Amino acid sequence: MSTELDTIPKIFDEAADFMPINGTDYLELYVGNSLQAAHYYKTAFGFQSHAYAGLATGMKDTESYVVIQDKIRLVLTSPLHSGSAIGKHIDEHGDGVKVVALWVDDATYAYETAMSRGAKSFMEPITEEDQDGKVVRSGIYTYGETVHVFVERKDYNGTFLPGFKKWDSTYKPEPLGLKYVDHMVGNVELGKMNEWVDFYKNVMGFAQIISFDDKDISTEYTALMSKVMSNGNGRIKFPINEPAEGRKKSQVEEYLDFYGTAGVQHIAVATDNIIETVTQLRNRGVEFLYVPDNYYDSVLDRVGEIKEDLQRLKELNILIDRDDEGYLLQIFTKPVEPRPTMFFEIIQREGAQSFGKGNFQALFEAIEKEQELRGTL
Numbered sequence: 001m002s003t004e005l006d007t008i009p010k011i012f013d014e015a016a017d018f019m020p021i022n023g024t025d026y027l028e029l030y031v032g033n034s035l036q037a038a039h040y041y042k043t044a045f046g047f048q049s050h051a052y053a054g055l056a057t058g059m060k061d062t063e064s065y066v067v068i069q070d071k072i073r074l075v076l077t078s079p080l081h082s083g084s085a086i087g088k089h090i091d092e093h094g095d096g097v098k099v100v101a102l103w104v105d106d107a108t109y110a111y112e113t114a115m116s117r118g119a120k121s122f123m124e125p126i127t128e129e130d131q132d133g134k135v136v137r138s139g140i141y142t143y144g145e146t147v148h149v150f151v152e153r154k155d156y157n158g159t160f161l162p163g164f165k166k167w168d169s170t171y172k173p174e175p176l177g178l179k180y181v182d183h184m185v186g187n188v189e190l191g192k193m194n195e196w197v198d199f200y201k202n203v204m205g206f207a208q209i210i211s212f213d214d215k216d217i218s219t220e221y222t223a224l225m226s227k228v229m230s231n232g233n234g235r236i237k238f239p240i241n242e243p244a245e246g247r248k249k250s251q252v253e254e255y256l257d258f259y260g261t262a263g264v265q266h267i268a269v270a271t272d273n274i275i276e277t278v279t280q281l282r283n284r285g286v287e288f289l290y291v292p293d294n295y296y297d298s299v300l301d302r303v304g305e306i307k308e309d310l311q312r313l314k315e316l317n318i319l320i321d322r323d324d325e326g327y328l329l330q331i332f333t334k335p336v337e338p339r340p341t342m343f344f345e346i347i348q349r350e351g352a353q354s355f356g357k358g359n360f361q362a363l364f365e366a367i368e369k370e371q372e373l374r375g376t377l
């Protein structure tokens with residue numbers, strides 16, 4: 001994987017790393033219109049056309065477009081007929097992340113290990129082949145209807161996966177510096193956080209690296225609790241949120257109401273230059289949560305010296321936080337589908353290994369403003 005990931009200190013010693021994972025392989029979203037979604041991620045986020053599988057490649061039931069930016073691969077899949085399982089998924093949840101695929105050296109071993117430790121099967125190991133070699137995949141369920149697919153691709157030299165062909169396009173919007181998936185957050189039902197923390201610990205060998213409770217993260221109306229699970233090499237980080245009692249509906253509850261079950265709340269993608277990335281994203285129509293101007297009046301008292309120009313960060317609504325190891329810059333998009341469910345975070349780490357706890361207050365207030373507009377607070 002990338003050099004920046006290799007610089008992450010090995011602070012995850014507690015992880016019983018019986019299931020080595022090399023990194024995120026791909027994220028598959030089930031969407032209503034995969035062709036248009038691919039165009040959106042290319043145009044707005046700077047992804048590039050990568051691979052395709054559908055009628056033209058002999059697939060009878062689905063149409064998938066794969067877009068790529070550095071190490072991030074998004075697979076956008078739509079059904080071609082009514083009455084399909086994918087169609088039902090979209091009807092129940094709207095567009096959202098179905099598959100969080102993990103890159104492993106041995107997908108059979110990963111599957112058997114997870115199953116022997118209590119996982120629920122999604123897909124037994126299968127070997128798919130084409131002229132470029134073979135890929136073994138297997139899968140287990142995680143929270144809600146979300147699944148982890150283990151991908152073993154050491155004997156494969158093709159574009160993406162067998163069954164996909166290279167997707168060439170003359171339309172190549174400039175990439176925006178998005179590099180890899182930094183972390184991916186799941187929202188689970190009230191009282192279920194620890195169950196899923198135990199799942200990642202016992203079934204997948206992850207360790208808990210951070211936790212927040214409702215004393216850390218609460219406003220007058222809303223609260224949440226969160227624990228962050230990491231695999232042994234730190235390349236896979238899954239914060240898991242559950243709602244906490246508040247006076248009004250929390251953002252996690254709102255998500256659960258609209259998604260219909262637990263699911264992926266946000267995908268955080270890393271950049272080395274958040275000012276440039278966010279400037280371009282805004283130019284291309286991506287909308288972000290608004291941060292009150294007064295956030296910037298006192299933020300440097302909290303985070304100390306930073307390299308970036310505060311005025312630029314303020315204009316772009318980028319948030320700043322610091323921990324013992326450095327600082328980070330982050331910003332959150334509005335949901336990227338009609339339902340107030342999944343959104344993206346853009347993050348630039350300057351040493352900090354945490355997740356922006358110091359910003360949660362400002363962030364929650366911003367989210368509540370949006371909820372108020374939607375009438376769901």
Ligand code: FE2
Pocket residue numbers: 183185266268345355
């Ligand atoms: Fe995040």
